[in-house]
Each structure stands twice: as C-alpha cells, then as structure tokens.
Amino acid sequence: MRRHRIRSVRRLVVVLLAVVATTVSLAGCMPDPPGRIGGAGVAITGLPPTPPMGWNSWNTFGCDITEELIRRQADALVESGLRDAGYRYVVVDDCWGADHRAADGSLQADPQRFPSGMAALGRYLHARGLAFGLYSGASAQTCTQYQGTYPGSTGSRGHETQDAATFADWQVDYIKYDWCSSDSDHDDQVAAFTAMRDALRATGRPIVYSINPNSGVSGSVPGTEFDWGGVATMTRATNDITPAWSTDAGPSGYQGIIDIVDAIAPLGARVAPGSFLDPDMMVVGIGDGLTAAMDRTQMSMWAMMAAPLIAGNDLTQMSAQTLATLTSPAILALDQDERVSAGRPVDDDPEIWSRAVGDKGLVVSLTNRSDYPRTMSVSLASLGLVGDERVVGVDAWTGNEYRAARGELSMPVGVADTVVLEIR
Numbered sequence: 001m002r003r004h005r006i007r008s009v010r011r012l013v014v015v016l017l018a019v020v021a022t023t024v025s026l027a028g029c030m031p032d033p034p035g036r037i038g039g040a041g042v043a044i045t046g047l048p049p050t051p052p053m054g055w056n057s058w059n060t061f062g063c064d065i066t067e068e069l070i071r072r073q074a075d076a077l078v079e080s081g082l083r084d085a086g087y088r089y090v091v092v093d094d095c096w097g098a099d100h101r102a103a104d105g106s107l108q109a110d111p112q113r114f115p116s117g118m119a120a121l122g123r124y125l126h127a128r129g130l131a132f133g134l135y136s137g138a139s140a141q142t143c144t145q146y147q148g149t150y151p152g153s154t155g156s157r158g159h160e161t162q163d164a165a166t167f168a169d170w171q172v173d174y175i176k177y178d179w180c181s182s183d184s185d186h187d188d189q190v191a192a193f194t195a196m197r198d199a200l201r202a203t204g205r206p207i208v209y210s211i212n213p214n215s216g217v218s219g220s221v222p223g224t225e226f227d228w229g230g231v232a233t234m235t236r237a238t239n240d241i242t243p244a245w246s247t248d249a250g251p252s253g254y255q256g257i258i259d260i261v262d263a264i265a266p267l268g269a270r271v272a273p274g275s276f277l278d279p280d281m282m283v284v285g286i287g288d289g290l291t292a293a294m295d296r297t298q299m300s301m302w303a304m305m306a307a308p309l310i311a312g313n314d315l316t317q318m319s320a321q322t323l324a325t326l327t328s329p330a331i332l333a334l335d336q337d338e339r340v341s342a343g344r345p346v347d348d349d350p351e352i353w354s355r356a357v358g359d360k361g362l363v364v365s366l367t368n369r370s371d372y373p374r375t376m377s378v379s380l381a382s383l384g385l386v387g388d389e390r391v392v393g394v395d396a397w398t399g400n401e402y403r404a405a406r407g408e409l410s411m412p413v414g415v416a417d418t419v420v421l422e423i424r
Contacts, residue, residue, distance in 0.1 A: 037190060038230025042274035043197050046206030047233060049273030050336045051308040052174065054089025054133065055082075056281050059241075059312030063095035063144060067114045071124055076315035078128050085327045086336065087311060089174045089208070090125050091133030092118075094144045099152030106166050107136075107154060119170040126171065133174030133208070136163060138192045143180040143215050155180070157192055164199035167207065174208040175200065177232075184217040186226070193231050210278060210308075212236035214252075221251045224263060229275040234308050238263045241280035243287040245294055245416060257283070257290075257298045258369065262350055264305055268342030271306050277342070278308055285313035285322030293417035295325045296397060297367055300418040303335035304343040304353050304365050330396035331420065334363055346382050354383055362423040364393065368413040376419070377410040385423070393421030 055077055057065050074090050077083050096118070098108045109118045122132040137143065137155030144150035156163040156177070167175060177196055179189065193211050200207050211232040213222040221238060228235040244256035251263065260279045271277055279302060284295040302309060311326055334357065343355030343365070353365045364383065366376045385391050391404040395411070397420060402411045413419050 036227045036229050036270075038194065038197070038228065038232075041230060043230060043232050044200060044206060044209050044274075047208060047274055049340055050338070051276050051306055051340075052089055052208050052210075052234065053086045053309045053332075053336075054091060054131065054174070055087060055311045055315065056091040056093055056133070056176070057312075058093035059243075059281050059283060059286055060314050063150060065092065065095055065113065067116055067121060070121060073315050074125055074128060074130055076318070077130065080315060080318065080323055081327060082311070082315070082323075083129060085329075086332055087309070087326075088129070089131045089133045089310070091135070091174055091176055091310065092121070093135045093176065094137075094142050094178075095150055096135065097142070097152070097154050099150075099154065101154060101159075105159065105162060107156075107159075107163055118172075122171045131173035132171060133176065134167060134170075134172050135176045135178070136167075136196075138177050138179050138189075138196065138211070138213075139181040139183075139216075141180060143178050146180040146216060156196060160195040160199040161202070164196065164203050167200075168203035168205045172205075172207060174210065176210045176212070178212045178215045179217065179222075180215045182216055182218065184220055184222065186222065189213050189222060190231070193228070197231050208233045210234045210236075212278075214239050217252070219252055221263075223278075224251070224267065227270045229270050229272065233274065234276040234278040236278045236280060237267060238280060241283055243283040243289040245290070257294060257301070258367075261301045261305075261367075264307075265345055265350065265353075268305065268344045271340065271342035273340040276308055277305065279305060281310045281312040282326070283312060284325055285311075285318055291416060292321055292325070293414050295322070297416060297418040299325055299328065299331050300365050300397075300420050301353070301367070303331050303420070304355050304363070306335065306337070306340055306342045306355075309335055328397065330422070334396065334420065346378060351376070352378050363396075364409070364421045364423060365418055366411070366413055366421070367418040368415060371415060373412060373414050375410055376413045377408045379408050380404055381407065383423070392424045394424060396420040396422055 098110050102108045125132045139155045139157050141153045141155045209232045223237040238260050240254050242254040246256040246258045337357045341356050343353045346352045346354050351367050355363045388404045393402045393409045
C-alpha cells in the first residue's frame with residue numbers, strides 16, 4: 001500500500017496542470033552551463049537519472065561505527081519502511097578501514113570494527129534490497145587521518161585504479177570521496193577527482209560517485225566556485241552541515257539549513273539527470289537544535305533543489321514524527337520528479353522558490369524566516385500564472401488548499417516552517 005500511495009502522489013505531481021503563461025524548456029533541452037568540468041555527459045553511466053536516497057553513518061556516529069551497528073541501522077531502514085519509500089543506499093563513512101593497506105597495497109577493513117570484512121557487509125545489505133556505500137579520501141589521507149583523529153594514511157590518491165577495482169569486487173554501489181587537504185590547487189583537485197572517476201568507469205560497475213572538494217580547504221569553496229557535473233554524480237557545494245537553522249561560521253565553516261539553501265540558490269542550472277548538487281546530508285531528527293518545522297523546511301528545500309536525500313539520524317531510535325517527515329509521499333515525489341530540474345528563488349526572494357515539475361507542472365515553496373508566524377503571499381504574475389479563479393495551491397505537507405485572490409496566493413506559515421504548494 002505504501003508503494004501504491006507514493007506512486008499515486010508522484011503521478012499527481014508529474015501531471016499537475018498549472019495555468020502557465022509561458023512554457024519553461026525541459027531541463028534536458030537546456031545547454032550545459034559554461035565551465036562544466038569533465039564534459040557534457042554524466043560522470044558515471046547506468047545510474048538512475050533522479051537523486052540518490054539513503055542513509056549515512058557520519059552525522060550521528062562519526063568514527064564510532066562497527067559492523068554490528070551498520071547492520072542494525074540497515075535493518076531499521078527496512079523495518080521502518082524507509083527502504084520502500086526510496087532510501088536504499090547505506091553509506092559507511094570514514095573510519096571503516098584499517099590503518100594500513102594489505103601487503104599487495106589494497107584497502108582492508110579494520111579487523112576489530114568490521115571483522116567479517118566489507119564484501120560481507122555488502123552482501124548483507126544487498127540481501128535486504130539495499131545498496132552499499134563506502135567512504136574514501138581523494139588525498140593521501142582520509143579526513144579523520146588528515147585531522148589526526150584516526151591513525152594511518154590510507155587515502156586513495158595514487159591508488160585509484162586498485163581501489164576502484166576493490167570497491168567493484170566488494171560490490172560497492174556508492175563512493176563518497178572527500179578531498180581533505182589544505183592544498184586547494186584547482187588543477188590538482190581536478191586531476192584527483194577525475195582519476196577516481198575514470199577508475200570507477202573502468203570497472204564497468206554503475207557506482208554513484210559523490211565528491212566533496214571543500215574539506216580542509218580554507219577560504220574557498222571549490223564546490224560552489226566550479227561546476228563539477230561531468231566529474232561526479234553528486235558534488236558537495238558547501239562545507240559540512242550542522243543541526244542548526246543558521247550559523248555565523250561563513251562559507252568555510254559548518255553551516256545551518258538556511259545557510260546552505262542560500263549558497264546553492266544561484267547554482268540550480270548545474271542540476272541535470274544523473275548530475276546533482278549535494279547540500280550535504282539530512283539532519284532531520286538529529287539533536288535538539290532543530291524543531292519539527294525546521295526539519296520540514298530541510299526536507300522541503302532539499303526537494304526543491306532536486307538534491308540527494310541522505311538521512312543521518314539514528315534509525316533505531318527514530319520518532320514517529322521524524323519518520324513521517326522523512327517519508328512524506330508528496331515531498332519525496334517532488335524530489336524524485338522525472339524532470340530533475342532544480343528550483344530557484346522567485347524575484348530574488350530567498351523565502352519563495354518555484355520549481356518546474358513534469359511536463360507543465362509547477363511547485364512553489366514559501367519559507368518563513370521570521371521569528372513569528374505570519375501570512376505569506378506570492379503573486380501569480382511572478383509565477384507566470386493568470387486567472388485568480390482557476391489557480392489553487394495544495395500544501396504537500398497538510399493537503400490544505402489555498403485559492404488565489406486578487407492576483408495572489410496567500411497562506412499562514414509557522415516559524416521556520418515551509419509550505420510547499422502544488423499548483424493546480
């Protein structure tokens with residue numbers, strides 16, 4: 001029944017008939033943005049055109065991971081219904097590896113943390129209908145090794161061909177690849193990330209290639225500055241997220257939900273089928289710094305950006321509210337819409353975004369950044385719509401309907417909350 005409901009909502013979103021004055025060109029018909037690194041095609045072929053969905057160990061557990069912990073999280077992903085909602089990738093982040101390579105130079109699992117080995121973990125995940133994700137470093141060290149909090153020097157730089165073959169042999173489906181170096185030379189970064197892309201391609205296995213060129217780089221955000229769409233399946237456009245609404249850290253520090261939304265707002269043209277901007281993992285259900293409204297805003301805006309949805313909460317202790325937020329059928333349908341077109345601010349208003357969906361459909365989000373509830377409005381003219389009596393916005397979260405009047409759609413929005421309107 002869950003799958004049927006999700007498919008039904010997805011079809012509804014796709015066939016939304018907005019009264020559009022001008023028809024927006026399909027995303028696939030738009031020219032590649034200038035300066036796209038790696039060429040016009042997708043980085044790795046054979047993958048779904050829509051954003052990946054899954055779970056990553058880092059935000060909740062950091063280095064405190066074991067084989068048994070990952071298996072428990074995977075089981076919870078299945079039992080909770082998240083897998084059937086689309087969350088398939090289980091990504092084991094940093095600290096899974098031994099502090100040295102094997103005698104033949106290959107990567108190996110930490111024998112205490114993962115005694116059965118990574119291939120066995122992959123088989124465990126695949127047997128449950130899940131996909132296997134793994135972390136590696138684009139430099140000589142992984143991030144925790146670079147920071148001095150984990151022993152060894154087992155990054156993949158200089159070992160790309162061997163490590164890619166190992167990943168393929170372990171039946172890995174997703175690689176998270178961090179830079180982690182103070183050397184931010186652009187040509188060096190391009191060479192490092194392209195080398196692993198080419199090595200993954202050579203295996204013939206369709207592996208999601210997720211890169212973060214920003215870790216360890218001071219005063220610059222290469223993921224924002226450059227379009228890596230031809231190099232990677234998904235590219236981190238910002239530094240790490242933290243469970244907060246906003247921070248004062250600036251672009252080179254930890255950022256909150258709204259900081260990341262604002263950083264990615266002008267970059268939507270880079271998004272295309274099989275090539276995504278990564279605003280970092282979900283912080284829904286993590287810690288005490290976020291309200292339920294803020295969780296909804298993250299889900300809403302990540303969907304408006306056509307971004308990967310990678311949860312990071314402890315799935316074994318997830319509240320019913322967190323589960324409901326993560327599995328909203330209408331929001332997931334928006335994120336996974338076949339058009340794969342990122343939204344953008346309306347009239348440069350950071351609180352109001354629109355996104356084209358399906359053939360001629362339209363979705364509008366309104367985020368209340370004030371510290372008090374208020375009525376928010378969006379003019380039909382700014383959306384290219386006409387005819388007050390014919391335009392209705394249906395909130396994807398609540399099902400509430402708002403009929404246009406006097407050339408506007410208006411509705412109440414709570415503090416730090418977001419209304420997502422399907423325009424009919």
